[in-house]
Amino acid sequence: MAKPPDTSIGWTWPGGTSNLRPMTDTIGKRWHDMGGQDAGPVPMDSHDFALWEKRVDALMVLCGAEGLFTVDGLRRALEDMGEEAFEKYSYYERWIAATNQNLIEAGAYTLEELGARMQEIRARGASYGEANDG
Amino acid sequence: MAEFVRVKSMMPPGHVRTPAYLRGKRGQIERALGSFFNPEQLAYGHKGETRDLYRVRFTMTEIWGDKAENPDDTVDAEIYAHWLDWEGENHAS
Secondary structure: OOOOOOOOOOOOOOOOOOOOOHHHOOOOOOOOOOOOOOOOOOOOOOOOOOHHHHHHHHHHHHHHHOOOOOHHHHHHHHHHOOHHHHHHOOHHHHHHHHHHHHHHHHOOOOHHHHHHHHHHHHOOOOOHHHHHOO | OOOEEEEOOOOOOOOOOOOHHHOOOEEEEEEEEEEEEOHHHHOOOOOOOEEEEEEEEEEHHHHHHHHOOOOOOEEEEEEEHHHEEEOOOOOOO
């Protein structure tokens, strides 16, 4: 069940909870602005990163160096994905989606090119190794 | 001399770097940090012009009122000048 908005720390808005989509939530704070909310326990387990996750990270760095977008654009796209995406997808799944959003906006490639390339790579095989070696 | 500011309480939709829990709150300028491109514009692929960034110090009492566990503790936040209203004399920002 969704928690009621915490009005004890200074923000109130007419009607209480907003169910509007991220870019149109003109009343109240946005979902990702969590400062001051109850956080629950902090997971302390560490884990290694998969190769594809490292590549997503590297891609973001390279795109920044190329001037295609900045970390601000990455964050903006992550925020616009909404809270559901935060629950549903892993960290680097959200990063690659946000990177793609920014690259499309920057004109680095078209959706047509992306679609064709995805199809081509998928045709190489089901495993990451097969897809990688094409 | 201590400079006091109040964080604007506006709530524009979109990417901003001013946390909601500080909006409308009064703090003291801890230091000026320099000028940087505005992340609110960079986030949408625009460079715009640089803005002055400040480190602002808030007391727990100011932020949480009676709920503050340690009222005299402080939190510092880095906030752009366009989110701040200066108290007293006009500030050239």
